[in-house]
Amino acid sequence: MFQSPVNYQFFLFKAILDK
Known part of the structure; x- marks a missing residue:
């Protein structure tokens, strides 16, 4: 999991945006 939300x-x- 990412440390920063x-x-x-x-x-x-x-x-x-990439979609």
């Missing part, structure tokens, strides 16, 4: 949100956001 912000990193997790950023990853999800990037995935949505």
Whole structure:
């Protein structure tokens, strides 16, 4: 799991934009 919750949100956001 990610240590920082912000990193997790950023990853999800990037995935949505990448979609």
